[in-house]
Amino acid sequence: MSGSVSGSVSGSVSDTATPSLRGARVLEAVLPAVVALGLAAVLGDLLILSFGESPAAVWALLVKGTWGHTYGIGQVLYKATTLTCTGLAFAVAGRAGLFNVGAEGQLAAGGFGAAVMGLMLPATTPALAAVPLCVGAAMLVGGATGAVPGALRARFGASEVIVTIMLNFIVLALLNWIVSAKLHLPETLRTPDIVAGTVPRLAEAFPMFRGSAVNFTLLFALGAAVVSWWYLFRTQRGYELRAVGLQPDAAEYGGVRVPRVWLVSLVVSGALAGLGGVNFVLGYKGYYEEGFAGGAGFLGIAVALVGRNHPFGILAAALLFATLSQGGLAVNAVVPKQLTDILTAAVILSVATAVPEVQQQIRAAAASVTASLARRDPSGATRAGA
Helix, strand or coil, X not given: CHHHHHHHHHHHHHHHHHHHHHHHHHXXXXXXXXXXXXXXXXXXXXXXXXXXXXXXXXXXXXXXXXHCCHHHHHHHHXXXXXXXXXXXXXXXXXXXXXXXXCHHHHHHHHHHHHHXXXXXXXXXXXXXXXXXXXXXXXXXXXXXXXXXXXXXXXXXXXXXXXXXXXXXXXXXXXXXXXXXXXXXXXXXXXXXXXXXXXCCEHHHCCHHHCCXXXXXXXXXXXXXXXXXXXXXXXXXXXXXXXXXXXXXXXXHHCCCCHHHHHHHHHHHHHHHHHHHHHHHHHHHHCCCECCCCCCHHHHHHHHHHHCCCCHHXXXXXXXXXXXXXXXXXXXXXXXXXXXXXXXXXXXXHHHHHHHHHHHHHHHHHHHHHHHHHHCECCCCCXXXXX
């Protein structure tokens, strides 16, 4: 009899607690980002007022200049494409417990690899063959760049933070030297125009985006996010990678080859960042140009942090930061463009400071609810009273 009652109670507690725990997980995923945005919005209001402008009018102008017409939407999507790739690059390494600060160099290396492949291919190469070859070259060169800190970490235990930071300078300087010495057009710091392998603009299929830089690399970035999610959360290798990130000693005790996971994660990370180079080189300009990365590799760190290192969260965070970037151009007539840079920094600081506190409160509340449910039977009486 007692066994039946116990089973009934535990089953009811489990059924009742599960929705509570799921709700806590949803809150933990969504509420911190809302808090970060709220704090940034308050700071933005204060800054706008300091310039003698109406916050409501400036925010309306920002929204109108980004999501209010198809050109603005196209520009937001274009910028979000690169940020998605660099955000995914940081997230994959982050899930393995590594801090990849080298996406800037890996992004540039990928764009250079795509450009060289496009210049090597005959002009008559069909697009169905040329585009995959150029995209593959971008990911290959980006992955090879990521393999350097991965191998040093796996073999010698070198800090990937220091190695990736220093490798950014080496890679960018090396690429600039190659372009200026071997591949540049006269009086420029860019390669010749690429004929084979360019990615069509989205406007060719959707005329409403005419004039914007958004191109079909957007689909590659979306595909990379889906594949990253599947790899991280639906495969054994992804489970091992996350296990290493949570507790490398326990993972190694369980039979996981931790150095191999470190190496693979940084190679994949570099390949994802390299994919972002396709957006500018093949999808926008049609050539490699010095300094095209423009800080997108470093901003990808913020995208990953706001997106909680989850591929789908990164998609949303990339749209947010791309909106702020494009919105700065839209509001420049009434307030300085640097306002959006400050808001970007405010979001990052909020994630780094306020978000952990919010997460702690949510987890404490969820634990309290679960403990309370565990002490009660289905009728609401405590186990001791029963």
